[in-house]
Amino acid sequence: MLETLMGKLDRREREHRADALDQARVAIDRTVAVGGIPTDGRYPAGKSYPQPPRTDHRRVDLEVWAGRAFVKDGNDSGAPKEVPHGTRPQS
Amino acid sequence: MARVRNPDFGTNPLSYEASVGEWEQLWNSMDRFARDLDGWTAPWLDTSMRDGNPIFSAWSPTLRRAIRIIQHGEADTFAVWRNTFAKGSAGAVDELVINCALTDDHVDRARELVAAWLEHRSEVARARPRPSLDVELPHSHLAA
Numbered sequence: 001m002l003e004t005l006m007g008k009l010d011r012r013e014r015e016h017r018a019d020a021l022d023q024a025r026v027a028i029d030r031t032v033a034v035g036g037i038p039t040d041g042r043y044p045a046g047k048s049y050p051q052p053p054r055t056d057h058r059r060v061d062l063e064v065w066a067g068r069a070f071v072k073d074g075n076d077s078g079a080p081k082e083v084p085h086g087t088r089p090q091s
Numbered sequence: 092m093a094r095v096r097n098p099d100f101g102t103n104p105l106s107y108e109a110s111v112g113e114w115e116q117l118w119n120s121m122d123r124f125a126r127d128l129d130g131w132t133a134p135w136l137d138t139s140m141r142d143g144n145p146i147f148s149a150w151s152p153t154l155r156r157a158i159r160i161i162q163h164g165e166a167d168t169f170a171v172w173r174n175t176f177a178k179g180s181a182g183a184v185d186e187l188v189i190n191c192a193l194t195d196d197h198v199d200r201a202r203e204l205v206a207a208w209l210e211h212r213s214e215v216a217r218a219r220p221r222p223s224l225d226v227e228l229p230h231s232h233l234a235a
Contacts (some may be wrong), residue, residue, distance in 0.1 A: 027144075037139070043134065043136055046176055046186075047140075048144065048161060051144055052164070052190070053170040053190045055168075064137070
């Protein structure tokens with residue numbers, strides 16, 4: 001997923017967001033290890049990286065709007081099928 | 092350098108809970124009329140990772156506006172921005188994000204910003220969210 005995002009950025013933008021992407025990757029891996037984020041229609045998830053933030057406000061936001069995200073491919077958890085979520089670089 | 096309270100909140104559950112309590116205290120100190128009028132409720136976002144990202148959140152389903160507070164450990168770094176959560180969807184929410192440390196100064200600044208956001212005043216409320224680059228994810232990355 002993050003590789004998809006990185007592919008959208010030029011080299012300079014990737015460099016600016018290297019820390020953010022590294023931290024997001026660690027967080028996603030940790031989340032996958034515990035079975036993902038189940039929002040269950042109650043609490044969506046929103047996280048921003050890097051932490052602490054950069055002074056120029058460049059960052060990467062992770063959003064899980066509904067359902068369950070960050071689970072291993074093929075892991076049918078029985079969670080809702082429609083799981084819109086996004087990874088967005090912010091300038 | 093300002094003293095950062097609960098600097099070990101990321102590893103010490105007691106410090107984490109104490110930090111949560113401080114932000115909840117800030118929220119509860121806000122004008123109750125403004126909170127009740129627009130149906131504000133907390134929490135809004137998942138905090139199951141207990142990493143301070145976010146440490147506190149609240150939202151008004153009526154206004155589709157939200158507050159997200161992220162806590163880190165550096166006293167000299169305070170950031171605030173607006174974001175459209177779930178941008179492009181019917182459930183989009185206009186959020187104020189405050190990214191700071193737990194110091195007296197940062198809490199005071201956060202209090203002013205949250206109050207302004209609740210009361211629809213100041214440049215905080217009038218500022219426009221930054222443009223963003225959205226990335227469509229392959230469906231295989233969505234949960235089954």
